[in-house]
Amino acid sequence: MYFGLSEEQKSLEESITKYLEASAPLETIKAIVDGDAEKAKTIHQGLVDLGISGLMVPELYGGLELDTLFAAVVSGALGAGTAPSPFIGAYVMAPLALSLAGKDDQKDNWLPKIAGGDAVIGIGLSEYVGAREDAGVNFSEGKISGRSLFVIDGKNADAYILANKSGQLFLVDANTKGIEVTNLTTVDKTRDSIELILKDVNAELLPGSEKDLSTTNKMVDTGRLMLSADTVGASQIMLDKSVAYSLERKQFGRAIGSFQAVKHMCAEMTAELEPCHSMVWHAAHCQDNIEEEAREMACHLKAHVAEVGQQVSKTSIEVHGGMGFTDEMGLHYWFKRIGLNRQLLGSPELVREEVAKLQGFDQILIKKDN
Amino acid sequence: MDLEYGPEYDDFRNEVTSFIKDNENVKIVGPVRSESRVAWQQKLIDNGYFARSIPKEYGGYGGDMDIIKLRIIAEEFAKSPIPKPMGGQGIQMLVPTILELGTEEQKQAYVRPTLRGDMIWCQGYSEPNSGSDLASLQTKGELDGSEWVINGQKIWTSTAHLSQMCFILVRTEPDAPKHQGISYLLMPMDTPGIDRRPIKQMTGDSDFNELFLTDVRIPAANIIGKRGEGWKVANATLGHERGSLADPNATMNRFNSLVNLMKGETVDGERIIDKPVFRDRLLKIQGRIVAQQSNSLRILSSQINKGQDTSMARFITKLQGTELRHDLEGLAIDAMGEIGTLYEDSPHLRDKGAWQMSYMYFLGLIIGGGTSQIQKNIISERGLGMPKEPKVQGA
Numbered sequence: 202m203y204f205g206l207s208e209e210q211k212s213l214e215e216s217i218t219k220y221l222e223a224s225a226p227l228e229t230i231k232a233i234v235d236g237d238a239e240k241a242k243t244i245h246q247g248l249v250d251l252g253i254s255g256l257m258v259p260e261l262y263g264g265l266e267l268d269t270l271f272a273a274v275v276s277g278a279l280g281a282g283t284a285p286s287p288f289i290g291a292y293v294m295a296p297l298a299l300s301l302a303g304k305d306d307q308k309d310n311w312l313p314k315i316a317g318g319d320a321v322i323g324i325g326l327s328e329y330v331g332a333r334e335d336a337g338v339n340f341s342e343g344k345i346s347g348r349s350l351f352v353i354d355g356k357n358a359d360a361y362i363l364a365n366k367s368g369q370l371f372l373v374d375a376n377t378k379g380i381e382v383t384n385l386t387t388v389d390k391t392r393d394s395i396e397l398i399l400k401d402v403n404a405e406l407l408p409g410s411e412k413d414l415s416t417t418n419k420m421v422d423t424g425r426l427m428l429s430a431d432t433v434g435a436s437q438i439m440l441d442k443s444v445a446y447s448l449e450r451k452q453f454g455r456a457i458g459s460f461q462a463v464k465h466m467c468a469e470m471t472a473e474l475e476p477c478h479s480m481v482w483h484a485a486h487c488q489d490n491i492e493e494e495a496r497e498m499a500c501h502l503k504a505h506v507a508e509v510g511q512q513v514s515k516t517s518i519e520v521h522g523g524m525g526f527t528d529e530m531g532l533h534y535w536f537k538r539i540g541l542n543r544q545l546l547g548s549p550e551l552v553r554e555e556v557a558k559l560q561g562f563d564q565i566l567i568k569k570d571n
Numbered sequence: 572m573d574l575e576y577g578p579e580y581d582d583f584r585n586e587v588t589s590f591i592k593d594n595e596n597v598k599i600v601g602p603v604r605s606e607s608r609v610a611w612q613q614k615l616i617d618n619g620y621f622a623r624s625i626p627k628e629y630g631g632y633g634g635d636m637d638i639i640k641l642r643i644i645a646e647e648f649a650k651s652p653i654p655k656p657m658g659g660q661g662i663q664m665l666v667p668t669i670l671e672l673g674t675e676e677q678k679q680a681y682v683r684p685t686l687r688g689d690m691i692w693c694q695g696y697s698e699p700n701s702g703s704d705l706a707s708l709q710t711k712g713e714l715d716g717s718e719w720v721i722n723g724q725k726i727w728t729s730t731a732h733l734s735q736m737c738f739i740l741v742r743t744e745p746d747a748p749k750h751q752g753i754s755y756l757l758m759p760m761d762t763p764g765i766d767r768r769p770i771k772q773m774t775g776d777s778d779f780n781e782l783f784l785t786d787v788r789i790p791a792a793n794i795i796g797k798r799g800e801g802w803k804v805a806n807a808t809l810g811h812e813r814g815s816l817a818d819p820n821a822t823m824n825r826f827n828s829l830v831n832l833m834k835g836e837t838v839d840g841e842r843i844i845d846k847p848v849f850r851d852r853l854l855k856i857q858g859r860i861v862a863q864q865s866n867s868l869r870i871l872s873s874q875i876n877k878g879q880d881t882s883m884a885r886f887i888t889k890l891q892g893t894e895l896r897h898d899l900e901g902l903a904i905d906a907m908g909e910i911g912t913l914y915e916d917s918p919h920l921r922d923k924g925a926w927q928m929s930y931m932y933f934l935g936l937i938i939g940g941g942t943s944q945i946q947k948n949i950i951s952e953r954g955l956g957m958p959k960e961p962k963v964q965g966a
Contacts, residue, residue: 203573204872205879263815270572444955459958461948467955472887476866480883482866486572498861504667505858553854554847562830562844562853 206274206482214274214342217250221282227531233285234390234435234534245286249318253288257296260314264296269423270485273430277481278541281438283391283534289351289427290324291315292422298324298362298370302409302416307372311360322362323355324395326421329364330547338399343402343469345371348496349351351385351398351545353424356393361408363397368417370410377403383395389541391534421546422499426484429502432510435535435542439517441471442532446521457520466516473509480505500556504549510539574868576639583640584815587647590618599654601754603733612657612688615848620644621656622686630683636949638874649820649913659687659731661692665738667806668755672796681736681757693731695739695758695782696805698724703945705740706749706802711754712741712783714791715857716790719743721764721787731767734760744799750848757793764788768798774931775915817892819863822899825929826860829853832921833906843906862892863888886954890946893936 219456225244233241256272258264265271272293280289296315300306314320316422327350328337331390338347361373373380380401385394410416446466447458457463484498514536518525525532557563581904599608616632617620623641625631648655667679667684684690691816701708710723721741733739738760744752756767798806821874833844836880843849866884873879903926913920914927937943951957 202576202872204868205572205876207572209617227714282597322957353638397779413829433810444957447957455961456958458951459960461944461960465944465947466888467949471883472890472947475883475887476891478864479865479869480862483868484572486574491574501861502856504854505862508855549855553851553858556857557850557854562834562850 202531204258204479204482206270210271210274210430212568213252213271214278217253218281219285220247220251220429221278225282225284225529227534228341230283230391230534231531238509244284246318248284248286252309253286254277254292254318257293258312259296259300259314260285262300262308264316268484268485269426269488272423273426273481273485274561276430277434277437280434280535280538282434283518283538285391287321287354287358289424289431290355291358293427294324294326294353294424295322295362297420297423298407298410299372301419301563302370303372304408307405309408315386315554319483320359320412321354321357322360323358323395323397324420324424325349325352325355325361325363327425328366329368329417330421331551332366335352338363338371338403340365340369340371340406343403343405343416343490344401345373345399346401347399350397352397353545354393355382355395355397356384361397362519363404363480363492364410365415367546368410368414370407370417371384371404372407373399373402373404387541389534390535391538392541394541418496421487425499426481426488429477429484429506430481432495432506432539432542433474433481435475435539436470436474436510436513439514439532439535440467440474443467443470444525450522458472463520466520468512470516474513475511477506497556497559500552500559503547504552504556507543507552509545512552531541554560559570576643579699580639580643584643587620587644590620591651591653595651595653597653604655604689608657609687609689609942611654612686615656616686620648625666625682625686629670629678630686638871642871646820649824657666657688659691661690661736661737664694664808665692668738668795671807676792677757677795690736691730692733693728693734693737693760693780695725695728695737697727698705699726703942706753708740708742708753710739710741710776711745713745713756714743714794714818715788717786717791719791719793720786721756721789722900723784725784726770726779728767728780728782729778730775731760731782732769736760737782738795739889740801740805743753743801747799750802753801753805754798754805755795756789757795758787758789762789763788772931772935774928774935817863817888817896819860819867819892822892823860825863825896825899826857828922829856829903829906832903832926836921837907837912838908849902849906852905856899856902859898859951861890863891863895866891883954886946886950889940890943890950893933894943897930897933897937898932900926904930 206317224247229240243395251277252265255264255274256267259274260266276288279286290317296312297313311320311322315322322359333350336348336350338349352361359375361375363371379400381398383396386397389395445466447463448456450457480502486503487495516520518532520534521530524530601612623634624636627633627816637661646748662685663760687713692809696705698708698710705814710717710721710725712721727739737760739756739758740753741756742752743754744890764785766783769779770779770781771777772779774844833849836843850897868883870881907921910919910921911926914924952959
């Protein structure tokens with residue numbers, strides 16, 4: 202029995218962390234947020250060189266075929282570094298969808314390109330999880346129409362995998378006629394968000410998803426897991442920065458970190474956040490090894506980490522006082538990224554309702570005496 | 572990552588489950604130290620389900636220190652209604668202290684009867700003016716020939732009314748710095764000069780007592796470790812207490828009872844569990860328990876695999892576990908509404924008032940064993956390396 206990261210997982214985490222510290226410091230992130238697309242490309246390529254694109258692709262197609270825990274470790278490191286790079290949709294959910302539900306030519310065509318970092322596939326599952334406004338896509342006779350919001354990693358993507366309300370998955374080449382891409386501006390400028398409007402666009406069903414929801418559900422679970430890992434990584438950095446700042450900053454003749462009020466804020470953040478690391482590992486392990494617990498763990502993780510992330514991101518800015526509110530300190534980049542992660546693929550309330558139903562809490566089991 | 576215990580443990584688990592099955596009708600009658608309680612405790616020791624790694628010559632089972640076997644025993648016993656092994660401060664704190672730092676005579680005299688549940692201990696640490704700042708304690712111990720003479724007052728002494736013995740911290744070197752003037756003594760509770768007064772708690776029970784000590788004379792040999800080193804002795808085993816207050820698996824069992832309660836409880840004919848706001852609170856609590864279960868797996872893993880650092884995971888468990896449990900019991904009371912305020916022998920009472928009782932009891936546990944605020948100091952100072960508050964001059 203061993204509960205924790207392997208040496209390989211730790212070393213991958215470390216290499217990504219070190220790369221981002223060196224190549225994507227806060228100044229670089231600010232430049233990217235202000236529109237420097239070249240810098241974003243360079244960082245993305247650097248991460249691909251470290252292997253992030255091939256993690257989840259089967260060996261047969263040139264990937265590393267690693268488990269979900271590896272991907273979670275990477276996601277955490279990317280969150281910590283506010284990495285402006287596709288990952289959760291393009292390199293985790295897309296290869297899952299294709300390898301589990303794709304037909305051979307779809308796999309042959311896309312999986313090697315994903316593994317090599319030559320293709321980015323955006324993932325649109327929002328409408329399956331909970332459609333907003335008039336969003337949703339319909340498929341009939343080889344054509345897809347409709348609207349998909351918050352397509353993960355969708356900006357400049359080479360293709361999209363979109364789910365309809367019933368969970369069937371469709372593959373759309375980005376160069377096909379009839380696709381309109383609109384940028385959505387969210388609070389989080391470290392990652393792009395888009396809306397897709399499709400009018401009679403040629404699309405292919407991923408056949409494994411036609412009658413069986415397992416692939417779509419696994420994509421949702423894994424996506425939630427990756428978002429949670431990203432939040433935990435980002436939250437840990439915010440906490441670390443708070444502790445460091447509290448030891449430097451002096452008020453009333455002493456470091457603010459010696460005031461019990463400040464210490465208790467940091468202790469409360471730690472007490473909430475520390476179990477979240479274990480929870481991410483646990484949920485990731487269940488995805489690959491304990492099928493009967495996987496969905497519940499992913500839901501609980503998504504909801505719980507979203508709450509803890511919100512608390513930590515708020516409190517750590519408070520620890521920094523007025524400086525915490527400035528762009529100079531830059532804490533808001535993590536704060537906003539955590540804020541977006543909280544909503545993507547289901548807010549805490551939505552996800553908790555889902556896990557209640559998974560456990561059968563909504564079934565009337567009692568009988569009245571009379 | 573590997574959550575399997577391995578096939579070599581399957582036989583052991585079978586052994587445990589068949590023991591449980593053979594003994595499922597065991598009944599314990601009477602209070603602590605009753606004949607049936609002591610006999611059951613001895614049977615558990617004889618079969619290796621309690622005091623497993625304590626040497627035979629001191630009354631233990633004399634087995635291997637296999638963490639996974641201990642975990643399997645705990646898991647299987649938790650699933651069954653058969654009587655659990657006795658706990659208490661004598662077993663959890665005094666026995667490890669004596670085994671680590673006691674003399675051979677002390678081990679021979681105290682460990683066996685304590686493990687059997689035939690010798691109950693209370694802990695004389697806190698004083699009215701020495702709670703969180705325990706090292707400022709003032710109860711005096713003076714050596715007079717071959718005896719210690721103890722004078723002073725202790726408070727929050729759990730189970731003192733049931734105990735035969737007390738392990739007590741007293742100031743024996745009044746001129747030494749406060750952490751270095753304390754000694755750790757073993758005091759028989761039938762010694763003349765001990766006055767016990769129960770403290771009535773908000774639950775209506777009296778688990779705690781005050782002890783008034785006037786010229787209590789005990790043998791000079793009843794000291795663990797050296798004179799003036801009692802603080803070190805006490806700290807050697809203090810960690811055992813904190814860890815035992817917040818087992819997330821026990822909390823998950825309690826959560827399952829809460830689910831049943833909320834399925835059965837109705838308002839205007841609608842089940843509480845079907846009301847979205849209550850259901851959301853319920854699921855929030857479940858998420859917190861799951862997080863703590865993951866945290867405890869990490870701690871378990873570090874006990875098996877040397878070199879895994881889980882110090883932070885340990886620092887937070889008391890704070891997290893007791894606060895969570897208080898919130899869980901509080902939700903049960905809200906789910907019952909006015910019914911949730913009923914107590915003692917009232918009509919309409921649910922589950923014999925256990926929810927109200929626990930709601931109050933866990934408020935006590937948030938305070939006892941180091942308050943939540945003290946836990947936060949520990950996390951920030953020892954865990955995060957933040958500075959202590961500057962000392963007030965002269966304190």
